[in-house]
Amino acid sequence: MRDARLVSKRFSLENSHTLKVAKENGVYDEALKRAYSLEPLEIIEIIKQSGLRGKGGGGAPAGDKWELMPQDDDKPSFLAVNCDESEPGTFKDRQIISKDPHLLIEGILITCRAIKARHAYIYIRGEYKQFQDILQSAIDEAYADGLLKECDITIHRGAGAYICGEKSALLESMEGKRGHPRLKPKQKECEWYFGNPTLVNNVETIASVPYIIEHGAEGYREYGTEKSPGTMLFAMSGHVKNPGVYEVEFGTGMLDYIEHFGGGILDDKKLKAVIPGGASTDILTADEVKVAKLDYESMRSIGSALGTGGMIVMDEDTNMVEALKNLLEFYHEESCGQCTPCREGTGWSNKLVGKILDGKGSSEDIDKLLEISDTMNGKTICVFAPAVSSVINSFIKKFRDEFEAYNKEALI
Amino acid sequence: MSYSFSPENLKQIELLKKRYPSLHALNLPLLWMAQYQDGYISLEAIDEISKITTLAPMEVYRVATFYTMFKLEKPKKLLVSVCKTLSCKLRGSDEILEYLKNKDVEIEHVECLGSCGTSPVMQIQDKYYEELTCNKVDDILKGFL
Numbered sequence: 001m002r003d004a005r006l007v008s009k010r011f012s013l014e015n016s017h018t019l020k021v022a023k024e025n026g027v028y029d030e031a032l033k034r035a036y037s038l039e040p041l042e043i044i045e046i047i048k049q050s051g052l053r054g055k056g057g058g059g060a061p062a063g064d065k066w067e068l069m070p071q072d073d074d075k076p077s078f079l080a081v082n083c084d085e086s087e088p089g090t091f092k093d094r095q096i097i098s099k100d101p102h103l104l105i106e107g108i109l110i111t112c113r114a115i116k117a118r119h120a121y122i123y124i125r126g127e128y129k130q131f132q133d134i135l136q137s138a139i140d141e142a143y144a145d146g147l148l149k150e151c152d153i154t155i156h157r158g159a160g161a162y163i164c165g166e167k168s169a170l171l172e173s174m175e176g177k178r179g180h181p182r183l184k185p186k187q188k189e190c191e192w193y194f195g196n197p198t199l200v201n202n203v204e205t206i207a208s209v210p211y212i213i214e215h216g217a218e219g220y221r222e223y224g225t226e227k228s229p230g231t232m233l234f235a236m237s238g239h240v241k242n243p244g245v246y247e248v249e250f251g252t253g254m255l256d257y258i259e260h261f262g263g264g265i266l267d268d269k270k271l272k273a274v275i276p277g278g279a280s281t282d283i284l285t286a287d288e289v290k291v292a293k294l295d296y297e298s299m300r301s302i303g304s305a306l307g308t309g310g311m312i313v314m315d316e317d318t319n320m321v322e323a324l325k326n327l328l329e330f331y332h333e334e335s336c337g338q339c340t341p342c343r344e345g346t347g348w349s350n351k352l353v354g355k356i357l358d359g360k361g362s363s364e365d366i367d368k369l370l371e372i373s374d375t376m377n378g379k380t381i382c383v384f385a386p387a388v389s390s391v392i393n394s395f396i397k398k399f400r401d402e403f404e405a406y407n408k409e410a411l412i
Numbered sequence: 413m414s415y416s417f418s419p420e421n422l423k424q425i426e427l428l429k430k431r432y433p434s435l436h437a438l439n440l441p442l443l444w445m446a447q448y449q450d451g452y453i454s455l456e457a458i459d460e461i462s463k464i465t466t467l468a469p470m471e472v473y474r475v476a477t478f479y480t481m482f483k484l485e486k487p488k489k490l491l492v493s494v495c496k497t498l499s500c501k502l503r504g505s506d507e508i509l510e511y512l513k514n515k516d517v518e519i520e521h522v523e524c525l526g527s528c529g530t531s532p533v534m535q536i537q538d539k540y541y542e543e544l545t546c547n548k549v550d551d552i553l554k555g556f557l
Contacts, residue, residue, distance in 0.1 A: 076433070088497045088524040119431075126444075126481045127493075127525050129538035154431045157444060159479030162523065176439030176465060178478040194433050237499035237528035244529045279498060279524075310528065312499055326498050330523050336478075 001260055004223050004231045004249040006211045007204065011099040017134050019141040022102035028147060031210035035110040038213075040071060043114035047209065049217035051229040056082055056165070056202030057278060057308045059228075059296045068190040069115040070197050078198040079112050079120040080174065080191070081206055084158060084165035086125055087278030088330060090310035092233040093203040095245050097124070098131045100207070101138035105153065107206035110213055112151040115199050119152045122203075123170050126159040162334035166382050167191060167200040169336065180338045181382035204233055224250035228295035232309050239266040239315040250295035254284075257294060258313060269315040273398075277307020279327050280387035282394035304394070320399040321406060324392070325353045331388045342385035345376040349392055356406050366396060366403050415456035421445050425464065438465045443476055452486040480522070489518040490556050493535040496521045499528035504544075508532050511546045515553060 010016045010025050022028070035043060048063030069077055081104070085093045096104055108120045124132050132155060139153050156174050158164050164173045168182035171193050191198045208230065212220045221229045228250035235245045240262035248257060254274065258264070265271050271286045282304040284292060292302055299306040314323065328350040337343045352369050355361045373392040376385040396403060417425065428441055442464060446457035453476050462469040476482045483491075492512060496505050512519050512534075527533040530542035534549075541552050 085526050086524060089499055089528050091526045091528050094526055125526065126479070127522075127535060130540060152431070156437075157440065159440060159444065160481035160522075161479050173440065174437060175434070176436040176467065176475065177471075178475055194437075196433065235529060237531060238502040243531075275498075312502070312528070314502065318502065322501075323498060326496075326501050330497050333523055 001248065001252065001256060005247050006220075006223070006231050007096065007103065007207050007233060008100075008245075008247040010103070011095060016099050017101055017138060019102060019138070019145060022100070027100075027102045027106050027210070031214035032106055032109060035113055035213050040114045040116055043110065043213065046217050047114070047212060050212045050220040051217075051227070052205065052208055052212060052220065053228065053230075053296065054202055055204035055208070055232055055308070057087065057280075059306060062201060062205050065190075065199060065201070066111075066115055068188060069117075069199050070190070071116060073197060075196045076119070077115055077117040078193050078196055079108065079115065079117045080167075080170060080193065080198055080200045081108065081120060081122040081203055082165060082167065082170055082200055083122055083124040083128070083203045084162075084170060085128070085203075086162040086165050086334075087280060087308050087310060088327070089237055089275060089312040090235060090278045090308040091237075092235050092245050092309070094128060094131050095233065096203050096207050097122075097128075097135040101135045102142070103210060104135075104203060104207050105138060105142050105147070107209040108153060109147070109151055110209050111199070111201070111206055117151065117199070119154065121174060122153065122155045123164070123174060124155055124157055125164075126157055129157075132157060161336070162330075163336040163382075163384060166384070169382070170200060171198065178336070180336050181384075183381055225295050225297070227297050228306075232294070232306075234294060234309040234311065236262045236311050236313060238311075238313040239269070239318070240264070240313045241266055248294065251298070252294045254289050254292040254294055254311070258289075258311070262313070265313070265315050267315075269317065271313065272316045272318050273314045273320070275312040275314075276304050276309075278310045279312070279330065280384075280391060281305045281307040282390055283398060285398050320395060320402045321353065321357055324395045325350070325357055327391060328353055328388075331384075335384065339380035339385065341376045341379045342388070345372050345385060346388055348372050349388070356403055359406055361403075361407050363404065363407060366400065366407075370396060415454065415460040417445065417460070418449060421449060435465050436467055439467060439472060439475055440479075443472070443479075443482055447482060450486075452483045454484075487518050489516060490536065490553075491520060492517045493520045493522045493525075495523070495525040495527065495531070495533050495535075497524035499524070500531040500533060503531040505532040507546070508534065508544050508549060511549060515549075516557060517553070 052062040053059045161179045164179040169179040173179040224230045231249045237243045242263045246261040332346040332350045335346045373389040377389040442461045532544045
């Protein structure tokens with residue numbers, strides 16, 4: 001597996017979060033000079049050519065999103081950087097803001113130039129206070145050094161709501177409201193912050209920008225696959241020997257990744273399943289993991305999604321009914337409550353799995369669970385409920401015998 | 413009863429006003445500010461925030477009750493937030509939760525703290541304590557109790 005640390009190359013340096021170390025190691029240098037010599041539309045063209053995809057979970061081409069921003073508008077444009085990172089199994093953005101915050105700031109400067117924004121907000125989840133402090137001191141250093149003359153950066157702190165990672169809920173929250181996702185427009189358009197055109201991108205997406213500008217679209221495309229170019233900070237947690245965040249190029253085999261960086265399964269047990277890209281992606285069985293490759297298209301082809309790239313690894317002794325119950329508790333707690341199918345559906349499915357766990361369930365309850373899951377799919381404002389629905393379906397499709405086993409015990 | 417932010421915070425508020433296109437955006441920052449100043453968010457603070465942000469008091473209250481980190485009552489004991497979501501559960505958060513029940517603390521079950529690679533994890537006063545074991549919990553709590 002070749003070294004592909006484009007974003008994480010400075011993570012292991014001592015005091016990598018300080019301006020001094022960042023500057024000594026290439027931040028605010030070539031990439032920024034090149035960006036300032038380019039016109040905004042030229043920057044967007046390079047990003048489009050590079051095929052950079054959003055790393056917050058959706059994987060939409062970043063350049064297409066940038067292009068939706070008006071270049072000549074009376075209203076001010078804004079950039080909102082999404083650092084809400086609340087998807088279970090995902091802990092990559094905190095590595096960037098705590099180990100290389102200046103890379104993010106450099107990415108923000110370039111992005112703001114491209115979309116003609118004078119102010120960038122970084123929306124950070126409330127729990128990340130200690131990492132927020134590191135990021136803030138980096139921003140202070142950048143201000144003192146005169147780097148932020150053309151663009152202001154303000155950190156906006158959330159306060160514990162998973163849904164604020166959804167881009168329109170994030171903007172609602174930044175407007176001082178509850179984090180309720182907005183209805184989506186029919187046509188493609190940018191986002192709006194107090195009625196002003198706004199671009200929302202994940203931390204890692206923005207942190208990937210300087211490399212692309214410095215090395216060009218072709219340089220970025222040397223890594224990854226045709227449709228998923230470049231690299232991603234994939235993460236591993238659960239039953240692996242060395243959990244953590246490791247950057248590899250797209251197209252890497254999932255099992256290779258788990259064995260190479262994770263050192264295999266904890267206590268040398270057998271692998272049972274992996275939730276590949278944060279909790280909201282369909283679970284994969286051990287057999288599927290063997291053929292899974294870490295890029296958007298491959299994951300799609302085996303019926304799951306790459307998501308945030310945060311893999312939750314489970315060994316042979318994991319109880320799948322308990323695992324699903326755990327996730328449903330999460331979804332029930334975190335549903336924003338705006339749409340009835342989601343608010344009620346997460347609660348009912350949580351109760352039903354609880355009933356099965358208590359040994360009071362039956363096969364009918366499993367079917368009812370699938371029925372509830374169906375009522376959650378495609379009937380809500382945002383993709384929260386469809387994701388829950390898909391997770392329930394995948395657990396039951398692949399591990400129905402475990403659910404039935406609880407019911408059989410109940411009959412005896 | 414009237415409420416007032418400390419002189420330091422008032423200065424901070426003036427700076428914050430310059431950083432947003434609308435006063436409404438100050439809602440979350442000011443709720444945080446009140447919580448740090450008093451340890452919780454009082455109804456008086458909500459009225460004051462409503463005046464500064466020009467939002468209706470009910471709107472400020474609606475927002476304060478939506479976000480789980482905002483506390484409308486002062487915690488009676490040391491607040492310990494333990495993550496119980498899947499990655500932590502797989503690495504033994506149940507045991508930590510059980511162990512904490514015998515301690516003189518207020519336990520809060522929270523959802524994923526984004527620390528899955530160093531699970532199980534808990535948070536006390538803005539700081540994460542990672543890769544927990546029962547022994548480690550004892551050591552950490554000694555610093556607070």
